[in-house]
Amino acid sequence: MALRHAVLAALLDGEYSGYQLAKVFDVSLANFWYAVPQQLYAELAKLEREGLIAGRQVIQHDRPNKRLFTVTDAGLAELAAFTATPSKPTSIREDLLVMVQAVDRLDPAPVIAQLEERAVAAAAKVEIFDRMLRRLRGELDEETFLREGDRIGPYLTCLRGRRFEQENRTWCEQAAALLRARAPLPG
Amino acid sequence: MALRHAVLAALLDGEYSGYQLAKVFDVSLANFWYAVPQQLYAELAKLEREGLIAGRQVIQHDRPNKRLFTVTDAGLAELAAFTATPSKPTSIREDLLVMVQAVDRLDPAPVIAQLEERAVAAAAKVEIFDRMLRRLRGELDEETFLREGDRIGPYLTCLRGRRFEQENRTWCEQAAALLRARAPLPG
């Protein structure tokens, strides 16, 4: 019952085809939800069967035809019901954390390497988020945008993603440095 | 290939029965991995079939017999191989974020309520982590423990969990306050 609502939320922005939705999921929602195109197509079909979204065929001549989907009133009601049901908190669920948990009994070298790689990746993601945040708020500064801008939802989730990656980076760097100091690599 | 390694990592601490493991998962690994007992029993059975853990029967008179499991050399090798395979980064995957993403088109009241509840829950978790961190480092202060203590793996993952919940709390509070200011509740 989760991807379902993420798809509905994404379609609130406007009409999308399955293919376009996949792009949106890559750049916007990938932040807190990732799905491969196949999942999205399957979910769109289900949502349409249930009347929560409506699709219309668009004939194109220079490229394959496509079907654009919009959220119906029933879909909006479904989202409203969703916000009313208590959401259970989740945990982080990272393979990397499992590795660190076990690091005392294993060779730390590969774990250190992965932590360092992840720190770099996290830093890159922070920059992506920064660009996205700038794009979302346009010419307004953050404070004004959050007070007066429309559609602050995506901005807020983006902020959360940014902080998550920032913390990720800090932690990875700290953990890598610590493990390195404790078990100096040979050579 | 994920719960599998979390179970192996947990069993590095010592011998556990399925039942005890469930407790460990509740207090220690729940941080970054949660699983209900049924999953753990199933995974233990699989791991034993594959020779990655070994079980021994313990006859008890005052309560039901149990089977205690330990990681075998093959299990350690499996974990070592696991640390060597690149781990893919995950995203947050929270229902609550989906709700916030869609909040501009919905009644914000229930979302605000959920954000505020979550902030309280996150604050409680931070305290649990603090207690766990104190317990793990014993009499040592953090810096000394991280430099000289043994088994810093669980401490590091716990630190990550603590920061995650701290960020969660801050973000939930900020988001709730913002939404409240923008759409004053009737009454």
Place this chain on the structure above:
DNA sequence: TAGGAGTAGTCATATCACTGACTATGCGAC
């Protein structure tokens, strides 16, 4: 003129994660 990249979408299968309902036994509280 062949090859690759981009657009648009489908099918089948596997694995993961979770839910709910169950069986036993012993101990302590009421």
Place this chain on the structure above:
DNA sequence: GTCGCATAGTCAGTGATATGACTACTCCTA
């Protein structure tokens, strides 16, 4: 003396998520 809780574990089933292999068309480039 039975009710509930803690210990210890099993079975059956479902829904969610992920993987891989496909089709088909157009445009651009080498």
